[in-house]
Amino acid sequence: MAADPSRDRIDNGSRLWTLATAALALLPLLLQIPAALASAIGLAAVLVTALSWRKPMPAILRLLLALLVLAAVFSQMGFRFGRDTGCALLAAMIAIKPSETSTLRDARSLIGFALFAPFSAFLLDQGPLTMLLGLLSVLCALVTLQRLADVESGSLDSGTKPLPALAAVGKLVGIGLPLALSMFWLFPRLGSPLWGVPERALGRPGLSDNMTPGEWLDLMADDTPALRAEFFGAPPAPQEMYWRGPVLWDFDGRSWSQPRWMRQLPAQPVGSRNSTWDYQIEFEPTDRRQLVALDLPRAAPSGAFLSQDYGLYSATPLNALTRWRLQSSPPATFQVRLDAATRRRALALPAGYNPRTVALAQQWRREAGTNDAAIVRRALDWVKREFGYTLDTPLPGRNGVDEFLFDEKKGYCQHFSSSFVVLMRAAGVPARVVTGFAGGIRNPFGNYWVVRNMDAHAWAEVWLAGRGWVRVDPTAAVAPERIYDTIEDRLGAGTGGLGSQLATLDGFSDWMRRGWNDLVLGFNAERQQRLLQPFGMDRLDGGRLGMLFGVFALSALAWMGWLLARGERERDPLLRAWHRLGLRYARLGLGRQPHEPALDWAERVARARPQSADTLIPLSRRFAQARYAGAVGDAALLNDLRRHRP
Structure with missing residues (x-):
């Protein structure tokens, strides 16, 4: 006899549960890909669900739809393959999968396919929200699979509620939880991974080894954390918090860049002052190797190295959250002797650019003689007297420094640092651009400092005889009354009232995120070996850890x-x-023997305790009929058995 295909058709209730499960599984992945692409994929999922609700979409239409979403993904991501491209393709495929979902088998296939989404989201983000959404999607998937099994077996009642299925899933989770926890806390971890994580097609926000004035607005508008810093002792004043990143030497008339080979040169000698800052930074992943440190680090931590100009670099790409313990001191002297090759590089300018700037610098040199410090002071006085700070600046032309210094006289840190260094070099003062972060916000909940991507900053260093490299921040020289447009203004940062409450909520949220980083993401091989320190065991070697x-x-x-x-x-x-029920009678010495039928046991109990005969014998008879005779309709039997007491 041929099987009835209608028996395998999915009912509307189960379809809703299946689609809701797929949507919940897709959500954490959509939150990690570009917003425009995520919106398009979500819209496609809704459209596909509506068109295929009554019957599956035709094959040719499904093929066209698949080609359309592929085109959307590659138009947004480009033909660059990486983690985010693969995750976007997966999200697009899950979005159009409901177009062929009409049977119970199709529903199970959709759920199994959709569960790849929350696990793929961990390749892009490992935060608590991603974990929470992933766990919810797995629980929802288990409940839905239980419902599909009940539908297939014919045991699903129309009035069945999801709570019993959820309770059953909770029991399964409780059964497996001890093994999962032992795997997380005690399974021996390797100090380094066996394989690398693929690069991303779209770069994360972060510092780069090149800078073009006018092109930092996306980074400066990003208020997500770049790093968190905890100080062991007194922290520096906020105006001293210059987090040193890439040092840029080469200028082509428009952009500044850093020669990669200079990273391999040994760090130059530094004469440090007595004050020392001891701190630990928690650095967010950027997929690059560039780290930052307070100006200037005394030494590189394990797993990192210092370049000649005291840029700090990781030995491996920073594709996960990392922690670094550092010590820094403000320099008294920094590379007092400048060799001829370094001097030439610190004075180099492309020919034929910015003639007005070059002419002004040469005039200042003639007037100042050999006094380089006087030229620096004169430039800062000029900035304070005539320049303003704003983000609303036109893109520079061929002679961008001339346009900024003599025409616009308004800009932000990129314009100030770039133009200042060009002016110094044209005057014969060795100078270079330094990029990084400036300042930070203290989080009162955890007593640590948060440095955001919007704190990205560029400043200058000039070389002065007897002192070496000296930090000069021309942006900070702008008079307060000429600060017209800032990132805080554009982001609508409020003061007092609602703005203060939002700042408090943001601080609490970041403190929770930091706790998650410490408890879960920061639990590495070294911390695992120190797991039992509170119990007097200093370290767990591999053998003892494996035994435990x-x-x-x-x-x-x-x-x-x-x-x-x-x-x-x-x-x-x-x-x-x-x-x-039998256990309750066993406490009186009247428990049922394994070989004893229900009615025989009830009659034996009745002979020993006549007062139980009127209730126990009818209960036993009803149980035997329901259990062995297939009797139906005795809905109260279960409750009667539970309530009966000897």
Whole structure:
């Protein structure tokens, strides 16, 4: 006899559960890809669901739809393959998968396919929100699969509520939780991964080894954290918080860049002052190797190195959250002797650019003689007297420095630092551009400092005889009354009232995120080896850690086996209630023997306790009929068995 295909058709209720599960699984992935693309994929999912609700879409239409979403992904991401491109393609495929979902088998396939989404989201973000959404999607998937199984077996009642299924899933999670925790806390971790994580097609926000004035607005409008810093002792004043990043030497008339080979040169000698800042930074992933440190770090931490100009670099790409313990001191002297090759590079300018700037610098040199410090002071006085700060600036032309210094006289840190260094070099003062972050916000909840991407900053260093490289920040020289347009203004940062409450909420949220980073993301091999320090054990070597994991894992497996075996024996709630009834009589010495039929046991109890005969014998008869004779309609039997007491 041919199978009836209608029996496998999915009902509307199960379809809604399946689609809701797929949407919940897709959500954490959509939050990690570009907003425009995520909106398009979400809209496509809604459209596909509406068009295929009554019957599957035709194959040719599904093919055209697949080509359309592929074109949308590659138009947004470009033909650059990486983690984010692959995740976007996965999200697009899940969005159009409901177009062929009409049977129970299709629903199971959609759920299994959709569960790849939350796990893929961890390739792009490992924050608590991604984890929470991932766990919710897995729980929802288990509940939905239970419902589909009930539909297929014919045991799903129209009035069935999801709470019993959710309770059953909760029990399964509880059974497996001890093993999962032992895997996380005790399974031996390697100090370095066995394989690398693929690069991203779209770069994360962060500092680069090149800078073009006018092109930092996207970075400066990003208020997400770049790093968090905890000080062990007194922190520096906010105006001293210059987080040193890439040092840029070469100028082509428009852009500044850093020669990669200079990273390999040994760090130059520094004469430090007595004050020292001891701190730890928690650096957000950027997929680059560039780190930052307070100006200037005394030494590179393990896993990093210092370049000649005291840029700090990681030995491996920063594709995950990392922690670095550092010490820094403000320099008293920094590379007092400048060799001829370095001097030539620090004075180099492209020929034929910015003639007005070059002429002014040469005039200042003739008037100042050999006094380089006087030229620096004269430039800063000029900035304070005539220049303003604004983000609303036109893109520079061929002679961008001339346009800024003599025509616009308004800009932000890129314009100030670039033009200042060109002016100094034209006057014969060795100078270079330094990029990084400036300042930070203290979070009162955890007593640490948050440095955001919007704190990105560029300043200058000039070389002065007897002192070496000296930091000069021409942007800070702008008079307060000529600060017209800032990032805070554009982001609508309020003062007092609602703005203060939002700042408090943001601080609490970041403190929670930092706790997550410390508890979960920061639990590496080194911390695992120190896991039992509170109990007097300094370190766990590989052998002892493996033995400890084996003990806990075997205990967890034994727990799982016992619960599963117990549940297998008493899966029927009616049988569980009957066994518990027998246990209550067993406390009186009248327990049922394994070989004893229900009615025989009830009659034996009645002879010993006549007062139980009127209730126990009818209950036993009803149980035997329901259990062995297939009787139906006795809905009160389960409750009667639970309520009966000897």
